[in-house]
Amino acid sequence: MPSILSFPPIPKPARRGFTLVELLVVIAIIGVLVGLLLPAVQSAREAARRMQCSNNLKQITLAMHNYESSHRKLPTNYTNGTSTAGNFSVFAQMAPFYEQGNMLDMIHFDRPLHVGCCPGQLVAPHDTAAATAIPTLTCPSEANDQTFYVTSLSGSGPTQAYAGTNYAMNTGTGVGTLYDTRLPTDGVSWINANVGFEAIIDGLSNTAAFSEHLLGQLEQSPSEPTIDSMRRRTMFDVTCAFISRTMPPSEPGMTGYVLPEDPNLMEAYTRASSLHRGWSGQRGAGWINGREYWTGYTHYHPPQSGIPDMQSCGWGVFGVRSNHPGGVHAARCDGSVGFVTESIHLDVWRALGTRNGHEVMVEL
Structure with missing residues (x-):
């Protein structure tokens, strides 16, 4: 019989993991790539948010x-009888002019917005409207x-709930006693103003109309802010000690409170004032309510200032700030919108805030 040949089994190749x-090197490489990619993604997202804010x-x-x-005039805050x-x-x-038709069904201009004071109690259906957020009035970087x-x-x-x-x-520069918008200011808005485009003698392209600010703290009366991000959202609360209570007042401002030209002196000045009584967190707290600390701003502080704002019963100085790196958006009366850097000279920034200061603006 022929012999049966036998061969040794062929060994299987060893599995190598x-x-x-090697695993740590791969993880490190992935981490580096993510670290390089993430800022680019965040930058792209912020660029999109800035574009939406500008729009x-x-x-x-x-x-x-x-x-x-x-x-034939610009919208402005107004009185209801003698009430401010x-x-x-x-x-x-x-x-009606920015496609908020659903809001028009809830806003009745022939009825009071609210009754009482500081703030008043919303009257239905205005309470529903006040609590409804409007995307056009919200910065996506907030x-x-x-x-x-x-x-x-x-x-x-x-x-009651308010959408900010x-x-x-x-409302102007806010310097001196111009924080009191019961009387005409150097801006384009004050109580019962009757400003048409013909009254903006500096020119529509040289005069600011709107800008942006960060929303305040959710607390009405927060504790003193200790970090920069909170200081930019919180306001000095000053006693409402106006010299004249008539409407319009016979004299502007509060007793013993005339703001210095230099905003760097404002904090020490306010703290030393006998009128300083604490802190307020309601900056921008309601789009529907025509009070300056909710829907007005001044050119007193430079953009992105770390010095807190000041409010007294709704009036005061209210800076422009944002979460956009380096500055804020500002819209001029001619309809153009530009990005204003935080390094802008204060005199130029205030010139942009006046309607009749006889300044000619250069490109920002």
């Missing part, structure tokens, strides 16, 4: 132009909660 060192201001300013064409406790904001007045819960009637009334806004109308 990653060593621990929001463009839409708001276009609505202002349409309002002016219909009424706040009525429908400029944004509420312009609602990180804070947009809904504020405000206790009405100086703390004795019900707590990151945009505000220019």
Whole structure:
């Protein structure tokens, strides 16, 4: 019989896995790539947010132009009889002109916005409108909660919800006693103003109309802010000690409170004042309400200032700030929107805030 040949089994190739060192190297490479890619992604997202914010201001300013064409004046805060406790904001007045038809069903200009004071108690259906956020009035870079819960009637009334806004109308420089907008200011808005485009003698392209600010703290009366991010959202709360209580007042400002020209002196000046009584967190707390600390701003502070704002019963100085790196958007009365850097000279920034300062602006 022929012999049966036998062969040794063919060995299977050994399976080779990653060593621990190789695995750590791969993880390190992935980490480096993510570290390189993440800032680019964040930068692209912020660029998109900045574009959307600029477009929001463009839409708001276009609505202002349409309002002016219909009424022959710009929208402004106004009195209801002798009351200056706040009525429908400029944004509420312009609602028909930036495609907020659903808001028009909830806003009745023939009825009071609210009753009482500081702030008043919202009257239905305005309470529903006040709590409804409007995307056009919100900066996409804003990180804070947009809904504020405000206790009405100086703390004795019900707590009501307000949707905040990151945009505000220019009430002027706020220097000296110009923070008191019961009388005409050097801006384009004050209580019962009757400003048409013909009154802006510096030129529409040389005069600011709207800019942006960060929303305040959700607390009505927060503790003293200790870090920069909180200081930029919190206001000095100053006693409402106006010299004249008539409307219009016979004399502007509060007793013993005349703001210095240099905003760097404002904090020490306010702290030393006998009128300083604590802190307020309601910056931008309601788009529907026509009070300056909610829907107005001044050119007193430079953009992105770390010095807190000041409010007294709704009036005061309110800076422009944003979460955009390096500056803020500002819309001019001609409808153009530009990015204003935080390094802008204060004199130039204030010149942009005046309607009749006889300044000729250079490109920002």
